[in-house]
Amino acid sequence: MLDYLIADSYVVPNHSTHHYAERIARLPDSYLPNDQSRQVATAASRASYGLPDKAVVLCSFCQIQKITPTVFALWMEVLRARPLCVLWLFNASPVAIENLRAQAERQGVASERLVFAARVNSHADHLARYVVADIAVDTFPYGSHTTAADALWVGCPLVGLSGEGFASRVSGSLLRAAGVPDLIASTPEAYRDLLLELSANGAHRSALRHQLKSSRESSVLFDAKRFTRAYEACITHMHERRLTGLAPSDIQVRWIDGEPRVTP
Numbered sequence: 001m002l003d004y005l006i007a008d009s010y011v012v013p014n015h016s017t018h019h020y021a022e023r024i025a026r027l028p029d030s031y032l033p034n035d036q037s038r039q040v041a042t043a044a045s046r047a048s049y050g051l052p053d054k055a056v057v058l059c060s061f062c063q064i065q066k067i068t069p070t071v072f073a074l075w076m077e078v079l080r081a082r083p084l085c086v087l088w089l090f091n092a093s094p095v096a097i098e099n100l101r102a103q104a105e106r107q108g109v110a111s112e113r114l115v116f117a118a119r120v121n122s123h124a125d126h127l128a129r130y131v132v133a134d135i136a137v138d139t140f141p142y143g144s145h146t147t148a149a150d151a152l153w154v155g156c157p158l159v160g161l162s163g164e165g166f167a168s169r170v171s172g173s174l175l176r177a178a179g180v181p182d183l184i185a186s187t188p189e190a191y192r193d194l195l196l197e198l199s200a201n202g203a204h205r206s207a208l209r210h211q212l213k214s215s216r217e218s219s220v221l222f223d224a225k226r227f228t229r230a231y232e233a234c235i236t237h238m239h240e241r242r243l244t245g246l247a248p249s250d251i252q253v254r255w256i257d258g259e260p261r262v263t264p
Contacts, residue, residue: 030177035224041124043131059088059133130154155213177221233260
């Protein structure tokens with residue numbers, strides 16, 4: 001058994017601590033490390049990506065196996081209500097593409113409204129796709145992790161769906177650290193309604209994109225030095241407990257007077 005689980009107060013709230021065998025070490029911002037080194041290539045035209053020029057593009061570049069029937073049905077609800085929306089998914093096997101398109105048809109959505117992103121040469125080229133996407137959509141119950149950070153770095157608003165488990169709360173942790181907690185939904189219905197509102201409100205989407213892009217250099221989400229200092233304080237405290245013969249215990253790192261400190 002491991003001694004500690006690195007977390008934060010959102011991915012493992014206090015009321016969930018008893019579900020874990022490990023002691024919980026909570027960092028002050030988000031537990032997921034990120035930095036400012038991501039390079040974004042120049043985006044191509046929508047047509048070159050196989051997207052309609054006037055569409056509202058919802059994207060999910062997660063691994064295809066994370067798409068559950070429940071979340072897919074929510075996406076289809078949005079597409080039925082918003083005829084200009086298309087869903088842009090990561091490249092998949094021919095069988096997976098055929099099955100997803102057939103399922104869309106069964107739920108009243110034309111199969112051509114599902115677009116599958118081709119493989120690209122670099123991560124920078126992949127990130128450029130978020131420039132032309134309008135909204136990134138979360139999966140559930142295993143939500144967005146690195147894909148969420150990628151979208152937020154480029155400035156693409158992400159709608160997150162948080163549950164009770166760690167894996168379903170990571171996107172919420174990132175959204176809080178990025179300064180847009182209003183994009184976290186706590187129920188499937190709230191998630192659908194938020195997507196419906198954003199897909200119909202171009203001004204809101206533009207404001208969110210401007211906020212994310214203008215604040216990313218100062219965002220705690222992408223401050224690698226800040227993360228490192230907090231993480232080092234956490235690890236140092238663990239090591240000091242071990243040296244003095246103390247058993248592992250829950251840890252909370254907080255910023256106090258500009259310094260990361262472990263507090264009860």
